Amino acid sequence: MIQQVEQPLIEIHDLTVTYHRKPVLWGIDFTLPKGIIAGIMGPNGAGKSTLIKAMMGLVPVGSGYVKLFGEDLKEVRAKVSYVPQKESVDWDFPASALDVVLMGRYGKLKWFQRPRKADRDVAMDCLKKVGMEAFANRQISQLSGGQQQRVFIARSLAQDADLYLMDEPFAGVDIATETAIVELLKEMTSEGKTVVVVHHDLQSAENYFDWLVLMNLRLVASGPIKEVMTKELLQETYGGKLNILTTVTDLLNKQDFPIREK
Amino acid sequence: MFNYSILFNPNVMYVVLGCLLMSVSASTVGTFTFLRKKSLIGDAVAHAILPGICLAFILNGTKNPLYLIPGAFLTGWLSILLVDAITHHSKIKQDAAISIVLSVFFGTGIWLLTVIQHSGMDNQSGLDAFLFGKAAALTSFDVWVFGIVALLLIAAIWAFYKEFQLLSFDKDFAQSIGYKTQLLELLLSGLTVLAIVTGIQAVGVVLMASLLIAPAATARFWTDKLHVMIFIAILISSVSAIIGASVSYIAPSMPTGPWIVMVLSLCAVLTFIFAPHKGIVVKWLKQRRNQQQMLEENILKTFYYLTQTTPDSDKAYFKLTDIQKQRSLRESELNKGIEALISEGYIEKQNDQYYTLTKEGLHQGKRVAHLHRLWELYLTEYLRIAPDHVHDDAETIEHVLTPELQERLEIILGNPEIKPEVK
Numbered sequence: 136m137i138q139q140v141e142q143p144l145i146e147i148h149d150l151t152v153t154y155h156r157k158p159v160l161w162g163i164d165f166t167l168p169k170g171i172i173a174g175i176m177g178p179n180g181a182g183k184s185t186l187i188k189a190m191m192g193l194v195p196v197g198s199g200y201v202k203l204f205g206e207d208l209k210e211v212r213a214k215v216s217y218v219p220q221k222e223s224v225d226w227d228f229p230a231s232a233l234d235v236v237l238m239g240r241y242g243k244l245k246w247f248q249r250p251r252k253a254d255r256d257v258a259m260d261c262l263k264k265v266g267m268e269a270f271a272n273r274q275i276s277q278l279s280g281g282q283q284q285r286v287f288i289a290r291s292l293a294q295d296a297d298l299y300l301m302d303e304p305f306a307g308v309d310i311a312t313e314t315a316i317v318e319l320l321k322e323m324t325s326e327g328k329t330v331v332v333v334h335h336d337l338q339s340a341e342n343y344f345d346w347l348v349l350m351n352l353r354l355v356a357s358g359p360i361k362e363v364m365t366k367e368l369l370q371e372t373y374g375g376k377l378n379i380l381t382t383v384t385d386l387l388n389k390q391d392f393p394i395r396e397k
Numbered sequence: 398m399f400n401y402s403i404l405f406n407p408n409v410m411y412v413v414l415g416c417l418l419m420s421v422s423a424s425t426v427g428t429f430t431f432l433r434k435k436s437l438i439g440d441a442v443a444h445a446i447l448p449g450i451c452l453a454f455i456l457n458g459t460k461n462p463l464y465l466i467p468g469a470f471l472t473g474w475l476s477i478l479l480v481d482a483i484t485h486h487s488k489i490k491q492d493a494a495i496s497i498v499l500s501v502f503f504g505t506g507i508w509l510l511t512v513i514q515h516s517g518m519d520n521q522s523g524l525d526a527f528l529f530g531k532a533a534a535l536t537s538f539d540v541w542v543f544g545i546v547a548l549l550l551i552a553a554i555w556a557f558y559k560e561f562q563l564l565s566f567d568k569d570f571a572q573s574i575g576y577k578t579q580l581l582e583l584l585l586s587g588l589t590v591l592a593i594v595t596g597i598q599a600v601g602v603v604l605m606a607s608l609l610i611a612p613a614a615t616a617r618f619w620t621d622k623l624h625v626m627i628f629i630a631i632l633i634s635s636v637s638a639i640i641g642a643s644v645s646y647i648a649p650s651m652p653t654g655p656w657i658v659m660v661l662s663l664c665a666v667l668t669f670i671f672a673p674h675k676g677i678v679v680k681w682l683k684q685r686r687n688q689q690q691m692l693e694e695n696i697l698k699t700f701y702y703l704t705q706t707t708p709d710s711d712k713a714y715f716k717l718t719d720i721q722k723q724r725s726l727r728e729s730e731l732n733k734g735i736e737a738l739i740s741e742g743y744i745e746k747q748n749d750q751y752y753t754l755t756k757e758g759l760h761q762g763k764r765v766a767h768l769h770r771l772w773e774l775y776l777t778e779y780l781r782i783a784p785d786h787v788h789d790d791a792e793t794i795e796h797v798l799t800p801e802l803q804e805r806l807e808i809i810l811g812n813p814e815i816k817p818e819v820k
Binding site for chain 1: 432434556557558559560562563565566567569570571572573574575576617620621622623626
């Protein structure tokens, strides 16, 4: 079940990504409409994070392309915000919660330019939106996992983007934080913004997302959540049907074969 | 024996100034090297510079820094590229790659050095000083060259402060907002190599890594703010450079570089011991305070249990042996606790043998017993843990529960009526 949309906000065409000759994404093809919360789901090692990174140009793409707002990423960078996995950074870094949120403003500053007072106002405001204003000056290592995630979301809000790509924003987060973040995301989509979230928990998916992308190395389904949340499609995503694909993957890796002839 | 007036000799002041500039630039750049967890690379670069210096000398036949710096820079940078290439294209991990590159380059350097020494080239004496630094031999021209390089380095760090900060904290995010992260990394490693190349004049190839990393590692203990951290690193390295360079003149025939590193190490060791929050002393004091608090609260709690078992509960007197029957405490420990509790006004001594709780002591004892029971109830009723497993856990938790947590526990347990647990 792959539903394509007219005038997509995100268009991914025949996207293939390899890590050290090992394909982690095979010919991904889908489109997403504007103003929705979309979940990207699949088992561990399905390539969900890689997909988001490929959309942000953070991993080299073997074949295919990604278009955001109908253009290349570099034309629309200011309209796109990326939230990396919380574990990808060292939280012992000497910075306060406010310092991290201010980083969300760096994209709007020129070389050499320091954050302005107005940037601080925005950063404080974003901390308030995630309920963290009381922790603005707290060293980031002294925050709980949920609070650290809120700081990352606040940094993303400070970018004032139209499209948000979030890698596992609910991982290692308490239920109160998760609910608060979901509320915030819903508010954002009601203002016409679009949010794409890598997610793990099938049970909550139905309440959180309007649109669902199921994948396991290759795309299994993409469409409105009601139509995609079916037993067959979930079985296909999480079940053991991929044995041949993963065997070929390992084979390419072992034989040091490229994924494309040229 | 010591001749202090020598410090005001202009030549000596040049040397002190030179060391100061080198240390300051090394520690500024080193802060980012440290935060990006590239400390070992710094060491590899420092060692890899030696063959570059030797080659530059062989080609030009001069020790003029304007010729030696490019040579040193070249092989220093080459070592970074090699480490990256080895890690990227083979199964060898970074630590092994660094060891390989470091030893191969350094070995080559020593070999070249020996070749030069036996070649009978003019002017070659003193080149081996690059091993341990040759600060004392700095000429005013050297100081000018290194001073300018040092100022350039600091200016570059100042200019790209926000970019380097983001690059060090979250590279993917930096790239996602359009930073040219590869270019920035190239620039930062270039600055690192340059800082090492200049710093080597002061402390030499072997000790250079400490000039780069030690100030930053030490400063990290004192602050949680990046700009303050850089400032403290500069302060520590300046003090070390001034003291180190001065000592080597006051007590002649003392080498400058090792003295600078000695002072740096002293700062680091003192910091590890005395730093706020993370220092050994603070941690030790905290442990002791916790132990004392547990001891006192346990005594009060036991006293409280005892009062609950006597008919005229509010005015009951007990002997220390009564406590020991309830709770195994060493006599010295018990005496220490009782003494503290008396001075804090929770316990009163009746006569030689008998003690009683004051009103406040009774309240405290009751509070701890209450928390103990509350935690046991939480574990058994809320988390469904077997009742015979919860006592030991509650023995510790009762000491750390805050009033806010107590309130929350009471709410989720539905304000249970708690009877003291009497054993």
